[in-house]
Amino acid sequence: MRESKIMLLQYLTGLFILVLGTFHMLLLSVLAPTSNKVLYQYASTNHTLIGGTLYYSTVTAIYHTLLWGSIFELLLTFLVFHIFNGFRIILSEQFPGAKAEKVITYSMLILGLVIFIWGSRTIVLMLLQGGI
Amino acid sequence: MAIENKKGWISWFNPIKYGFDRWLFAMHRFTGIVIGLYLMAHVFETSNILRGPLTWNNVMVFLDWPFGIHFGPYILSALLLVVVFHALNGLRLTIVENGLMLVRPYRPEYPYKPKSLAGWNFALKIVLGILMIVISVFGIVYIFTGVIL
Amino acid sequence: MELVLKGFGEVVKTVTFRVRRYDPEKKEMPKYMEYKVPVQRGMTVLDGVLYIKEHLDPSLAARYSCRMGICGSCAMIINGKERLACQTQILELNKDLIKVDPLGNYDTVKDLVPDLNKLFKNHESVKPYIVREEAEPYGEYIQLPEEREKYALFTECIMCGACLSACPTMATDDLYLGPQALAQAYRYIADSRDAGFNERLNLLDSKHGVWRCHFAGACSEVCPKGVDPALAIQLLRGVLSKNVFIKYKQNPAKLGPERASIKEVL
Ligand code: SF4
Ligand code: FES
Numbered sequence: 280m281r282e283s284k285i286m287l288l289q290y291l292t293g294l295f296i297l298v299l300g301t302f303h304m305l306l307l308s309v310l311a312p313t314s315n316k317v318l319y320q321y322a323s324t325n326h327t328l329i330g331g332t333l334y335y336s337t338v339t340a341i342y343h344t345l346l347w348g349s350i351f352e353l354l355l356t357f358l359v360f361h362i363f364n365g366f367r368i369i370l371s372e373q374f375p376g377a378k379a380e381k382v383i384t385y386s387m388l389i390l391g392l393v394i395f396i397w398g399s400r401t402i403v404l405m406l407l408q409g410g411i
Numbered sequence: 412m413a414i415e416n417k418k419g420w421i422s423w424f425n426p427i428k429y430g431f432d433r434w435l436f437a438m439h440r441f442t443g444i445v446i447g448l449y450l451m452a453h454v455f456e457t458s459n460i461l462r463g464p465l466t467w468n469n470v471m472v473f474l475d476w477p478f479g480i481h482f483g484p485y486i487l488s489a490l491l492l493v494v495v496f497h498a499l500n501g502l503r504l505t506i507v508e509n510g511l512m513l514v515r516p517y518r519p520e521y522p523y524k525p526k527s528l529a530g531w532n533f534a535l536k537i538v539l540g541i542l543m544i545v546i547s548v549f550g551i552v553y554i555f556t557g558v559i560l
Numbered sequence: 561m562e563l564v565l566k567g568f569g570e571v572v573k574t575v576t577f578r579v580r581r582y583d584p585e586k587k588e589m590p591k592y593m594e595y596k597v598p599v600q601r602g603m604t605v606l607d608g609v610l611y612i613k614e615h616l617d618p619s620l621a622a623r624y625s626c627r628m629g630i631c632g633s634c635a636m637i638i639n640g641k642e643r644l645a646c647q648t649q650i651l652e653l654n655k656d657l658i659k660v661d662p663l664g665n666y667d668t669v670k671d672l673v674p675d676l677n678k679l680f681k682n683h684e685s686v687k688p689y690i691v692r693e694e695a696e697p698y699g700e701y702i703q704l705p706e707e708r709e710k711y712a713l714f715t716e717c718i719m720c721g722a723c724l725s726a727c728p729t730m731a732t733d734d735l736y737l738g739p740q741a742l743a744q745a746y747r748y749i750a751d752s753r754d755a756g757f758n759e760r761l762n763l764l765d766s767k768h769g770v771w772r773c774h775f776a777g778a779c780s781e782v783c784p785k786g787v788d789p790a791l792a793i794q795l796l797r798g799v800l801s802k803n804v805f806i807k808y809k810q811n812p813a814k815l816g817p818e819r820a821s822i823k824e825v826l
Contacts, residue, residue, distance in 0.1 A: 281765055281804075282765050282766060282767055282769065282771045283765050283771065283800045283801060283803070283804050284804055285771075286771045286801070287801055287804055290505045290508075290509070293501050293502075293505060294502075294505065296498075297498050297501070297502060300494070300498065304550075308550075308553050308559055309559060315557070316557065316559060317557035318487075318554070318557065319471070319472075319475055319483075326472050326476060327468070327472070328468045328471060328472055333471045334468070334471075335460075335464035335467045335468050336464070338460055338467070339460065342460065355454075358450055359450075362443075362446070362447040362450055363447075365443050365447065366444075366447055368772070369440065369443075369444070371733075371767065372729055372732050372733040372736070372772060373420065373732050373733070375732075375733045375734060375735040375736075375768065376735070380767065394450070394451055394454050397454050397455070397458060398454040398457075398458075400458070401454070401457055401458045401460060401461060404461055405460060405461070412584045413584065413667035413668055413669045413675045414582060414584070414590070414667060414668055415667055415668075416662065416663075416664050416665065416666060416667060416668045416674070417664070417665055417731060417732070417734070418664040418665055418725075418730075418731035419731055419732060420731065420732050422664070422728065422731045423728050423731070427640075428639075428640045428641040429641070429726060429776070429777070429778040429781050429782070430777060430778070430781045432775065432776055432777035432778070432781075433728060433776040433777060433778045433781075435776075436728055436774050436775070436776035436777075437728070437776075439774070440774070504774075504775060507775060507794060508773075508775055508794055508797055509794075509797060509798050509801050510794045510795045510796075510797055510798020510799070510801075511798065513791060513794055513795065514791065515709075515710075516709065516710055516711065516712065516713040516714070516750075516788075516791065516792075516795075517713060518712070518713065519713060519716055519785065519786030519787065519788070520786070521786075523783065523784070523785065523786025524786075525777065525780030525781060525783070525786070525788045525790065525791070526788065526791070527777070527780055527788050527790045527791035527794065528777045528780065528781075528790070
């Protein structure tokens with residue numbers, strides 16, 4: 280692909296990440312499906328979680344919602360592209376040369392795919408558990 | 412025999428003489444790398460949800476109290492700063508790197524202050540900078556106290 | 561007359577020059593050497609370097625020619641920033657220690673002399689001339705003053721190479737075209753007489769072309785002529801990113817009346 284098209288995608292995914300990432304942040308605070316909206320709620324005697332946004336049942340409840348699931352999946356897709364293309368650019372500036380270029384491009388592609396599949400696996404399996 | 416005199420990446424972080432924008436460049440790159448590495452860790456971390464409530468809650472508590480002290484909020488705050496910076500500076504770069512909101516070519520005049528870094532570009536930096544501070548304050552207060560301002 | 565010349569030739573203070581020395585004939589790493597230079601009013605860093613050469617160490621090599629900021633031979637890193645040595649007043653620097661380095665990101669030939677081949681090669685590769693389909697004309701292409709304003713800023717470049725030395729991408733990526741070449745590419749693409757956009761596109765849009773600029777603005781910050789190469793690169797990128805959707809079309813200017821005198825010469 281032409282570099283200008285790749286960079287256009289880089290800018291576009293950046294903008295999408297900005298929007299979806301905002302939702303992700305709000306989900307951890309304002310939109311959290313808990314009553315008190317704190318991240319961690321510990322038992323008063325010891326370090327055991329008993330509630331909060333990051334408590335197991337809250338997180339699963341979020342993952343089981345189709346809307347959040349699809350937001351996460353989209354966010355993951357855009358992030359993986361944005362980040363691994365960014366890494367490719369940084370690395371190819373650090374190690375210029377035709378051969379290094381190839382190694383960098385393919386290793387970033389593979390690494391990106393691995394992360395993408397690993398993340399999608401969590402999202403999809405959680406959605407399936409939620410009964411979709 | 413001429414010898415090589417490349418400055419290398421270390422020179423990105425010595426931008427005192429070159430003005431503010433080179434700082435932004437260095438920080439944008441640095442924060443980008445940090446976020447990229449964080450995403451990999453984050454994808455791995457969240458995949459623990461498939462391993463049941465006990466594991467998940469233990470992982471969460473471990474990340475909040477990694478070595479016996481309450482360190483989680485500091486990590487989260489640092490991450491928030493990094494993300495907000497990269498996001499807002501990235502927004503500015505998206506505009507400006509596509510030739511928008513820049514001055515038209517002008518006549519250079521002594522002492523040759525570059526106008527591409529001033530004008531709307533500068534205004535964007537100020538506005539987004541203020542926005543960054545506001546968001547970070549809200550976020551960090553929330554992370555530490557759980558209070559939504 | 562007396563009044564004007566008062567204080568002329570008087571030594572105001574003595575500064576230390578710390579100069580990076582490299583001799584290709586000795587198998588030694590570059591090292592810094594210090595020289596004490598008496599400074600008169602109006603002395604530039606280049607004068608200081610020449611003072612060293614004349615009085616203290618004749619083996620010091622530096623490149624210069626016009627001594628008036630026209631030729632672009634004398635760019636050096638002075639106190640950590642790229643400047644023209646002939647345009648930098650020692651007293652204005654206001655320091656007792658002046659550190660002089662050859663330009664970075666180039667090979668160093670000797671002492672303060674960088675190997676500017678990279679700069680010229682990259683400049684040449686973007687076709688810094690007006691490209692037209694037809695044969696050599698016997699007249700001028702018509703251009704309005706407003707059309708000239710669109711690129712006039714970027715014609716000011718004296719090819720000193722300071723911008724490549726300041727560029728953070730250039731610091732690691734030596735295949736990058738560099739601010740100077742990209743600014744010149746935009747200068748010709750924005751020229752209403754030019755028709756060579758498509759010929760330049762492949763190189764500009766390549767992996768080490770225009771997109772490797774990250775708008776750190778260092779090139780514009782150090783440019784001794786105020787060319788603002790960063791502005792040219794962003795505008796060029798604007799053209800390229802629009803070109804993805806709508807193919808960029810140049811309307812090369814029309815040929816003016818033929819001139820008999822030109823015909824005779826050719
Ligand atoms: S753009 Fe400025 S700094 Fe770069 S070579 Fe031309 S005159 Fe020198
Ligand atoms: S000697 Fe010509 S520009 Fe300095």
